Amino acid sequence: MAAWTQRLAGVRGVLLDISGVLYDSGADGGVPIAGSVEAVARLKQSQLKVRFCTNESQKSRGVLVGLLRRLGFDISEGEVTAPAPATCQLLRERGLRPHLLVHDGIRSEFDEIDTSNPNCVVIADAVDDFSYQNMNKAFQVLMELENPVLISLGRGRYYKETSGLMLDVGPYMKALEYACGIKAEVVGKPSPEFFKSALHEMGLEAHQAIMIGDDIVGDIGGAQRCGIRGLQVRTGKFRPSDEHHPEVKADGYVDNLAEAVDLLLLHVDQ
Amino acid sequence: MAAWTQRLAGVRGVLLDISGVLYDSGADGGVPIAGSVEAVARLKQSQLKVRFCTNESQKSRGVLVGLLRRLGFDISEGEVTAPAPATCQLLRERGLRPHLLVHDGIRSEFDEIDTSNPNCVVIADAVDDFSYQNMNKAFQVLMELENPVLISLGRGRYYKETSGLMLDVGPYMKALEYACGIKAEVVGKPSPEFFKSALHEMGLEAHQAIMIGDDIVGDIGGAQRCGIRGLQVRTGKFRPSDEHHPEVKADGYVDNLAEAVDLLLLHVDQ
Numbered sequence: 001m002a003a004w005t006q007r008l009a010g011v012r013g014v015l016l017d018i019s020g021v022l023y024d025s026g027a028d029g030g031v032p033i034a035g036s037v038e039a040v041a042r043l044k045q046s047q048l049k050v051r052f053c054t055n056e057s058q059k060s061r062g063v064l065v066g067l068l069r070r071l072g073f074d075i076s077e078g079e080v081t082a083p084a085p086a087t088c089q090l091l092r093e094r095g096l097r098p099h100l101l102v103h104d105g106i107r108s109e110f111d112e113i114d115t116s117n118p119n120c121v122v123i124a125d126a127v128d129d130f131s132y133q134n135m136n137k138a139f140q141v142l143m144e145l146e147n148p149v150l151i152s153l154g155r156g157r158y159y160k161e162t163s164g165l166m167l168d169v170g171p172y173m174k175a176l177e178y179a180c181g182i183k184a185e186v187v188g189k190p191s192p193e194f195f196k197s198a199l200h201e202m203g204l205e206a207h208q209a210i211m212i213g214d215d216i217v218g219d220i221g222g223a224q225r226c227g228i229r230g231l232q233v234r235t236g237k238f239r240p241s242d243e244h245h246p247e248v249k250a251d252g253y254v255d256n257l258a259e260a261v262d263l264l265l266l267h268v269d270q
Numbered sequence: 271m272a273a274w275t276q277r278l279a280g281v282r283g284v285l286l287d288i289s290g291v292l293y294d295s296g297a298d299g300g301v302p303i304a305g306s307v308e309a310v311a312r313l314k315q316s317q318l319k320v321r322f323c324t325n326e327s328q329k330s331r332g333v334l335v336g337l338l339r340r341l342g343f344d345i346s347e348g349e350v351t352a353p354a355p356a357t358c359q360l361l362r363e364r365g366l367r368p369h370l371l372v373h374d375g376i377r378s379e380f381d382e383i384d385t386s387n388p389n390c391v392v393i394a395d396a397v398d399d400f401s402y403q404n405m406n407k408a409f410q411v412l413m414e415l416e417n418p419v420l421i422s423l424g425r426g427r428y429y430k431e432t433s434g435l436m437l438d439v440g441p442y443m444k445a446l447e448y449a450c451g452i453k454a455e456v457v458g459k460p461s462p463e464f465f466k467s468a469l470h471e472m473g474l475e476a477h478q479a480i481m482i483g484d485d486i487v488g489d490i491g492g493a494q495r496c497g498i499r500g501l502q503v504r505t506g507k508f509r510p511s512d513e514h515h516p517e518v519k520a521d522g523y524v525d526n527l528a529e530a531v532d533l534l535l536l537h538v539d540q
Binding site for chain 2: 126127128129130131132133135136139140143157158164165166167170171172174175176177178179180181
């Protein structure tokens with residue numbers, strides 16, 4: 001692989017995944033990943049632009065940011081690109097009224113959306129609310145529609161909590177796709193629109209940005225398909241086999257966010 | 271389409287799907303489909319061999335047969351080919367110890383199977399037991415295995431109960447396949463081994479048999495891939511679009527089992 005100076009040349013801004021990079025979430029609120037609080041602080045003191053780009057769809061942005069601030073992170077709501085607000089915009093643009101299969105923690109994000117007489121289904125990381133009854137209800141709504149529309153907030157396979165690996169929204173999206181013979185529309189990583197909107201909010205071009213994430217497909221593969229470089233951290237849901245992924249090769253692998261920031265501050269022209 | 275006499279020439283035995291053909295299942299035990307009790311009786315009085323070929327995996331064969339007999343059907347346990355006994359045989363042959371994600375109604379079928387220290391997951395139509403927690407447990411078991419083995423009792427998308435359409439095991443199989451990046455082994459329709467075992471139990475060759483079912487893919491497509499003819503009934507989960515299915519064309523469509531039996535008794539040489 002080329003030297004870091006070459007691999008990081010021209011980087012002007014950093015997209016940070018949250019879960020598995022900043023902290024490991026958990027029923028207890030979660031714990032920061034060692035060195036990440038300081039790493040974010042150092043990044044923000046640098047000339048690099050910083051934006052948080054998450055598929056979090058269990059908690060509203062407000063709740064997520066409050067939790068991260070309590071863990072010591074320097075982060076504000078306006079710095080976060082998340083799927084729920086992007087979904088609300090899409091629903092409004094297309095006159096869609098969703099049946100929501102989402103966690104209670106994120107329901108408030110849809111307060112302004114008309115959910116009467118649904119003409120689509122929106123699915124997010126619903127955790128325990130992925131009961132058979134709730135899945136069957138979403139399935140029945142889709143089967144009643146002439147043109148069934150399923151919108152999924154992310155398509156992650158799983159994430160890592162302090163208690164272990166947890167199924168994410170992706171498997172449930174696949175279940176409904178198969179049951180109804182349809183293809184979901186994904187809002188969130190790895191959707192190109194989502195990365196582009198984060199870039200737009202930073203005022204950068206794709207080649208000026210680098211994504212740091214723990215998900216080889218959603219974070220790294222997704223960013224690279226938009227022309228954004230991608231560094232994978234060996235924290236969160238990282239598994240050693242990711243470094244030999246059949247389809248995605250990161251622009252670099254680092255032990256954690258702290259190492260990524262060391263490298264960036266050392267090698268990027270500021 | 272050719273005349274019925276031609277389409278039914280040489281048929282010596284009939285494979286009957288149960289749910290959606292004999293009866294519509296439901297929380298109340300279900301109701302017979304009009305004419306089906308008499309149709310089964312007439313078939314059994316004829317020279318045609320009859321075997322029931324079901325993917326039922328919510329109830330044990332004993333419970334299912336008891337329920338059908340109470341509804342008036344002439345059926346005995348030995349006449350039924352079902353996935354649970356076939357799975358037990360496969361587990362024994364390969365020394366597999368399953369983690370079971372199944373409905374309580376079928377757990378007794380696995381009484382003789384060693385489930386300690388699991389080295390595979392067996393998934394069946396678990397209905398309400400498809401909770402997030404149970405799905406996550408099955409996922410975690412698979413992720414711990416070096417060579418994860420997932421065995422699915424059928425791969426149906428949904429079935430019809432008296433209360434409406436219900437998600438079958440297939441969508442949950444797809445969810446675990448996607449979450450773990452693996453491919454499940456299916457025991458039951460449309461697996462060729464399953465049809466072959468039903469043929470073997472009838473002592474017939476594929477070209478001598480006809481499958482009657484409500485599932486265009488699982489029943490009709492599965493049977494045809496084995497060289498067995500397939501008639502689809504317009505009961506159960508049948509939907510009008512099935513008659514224009516992009517991949518599967520039944521050898522005939524009939525309103526219900528009664529019409530199928532009328533045609534068989536009229537046109538088959540006895």
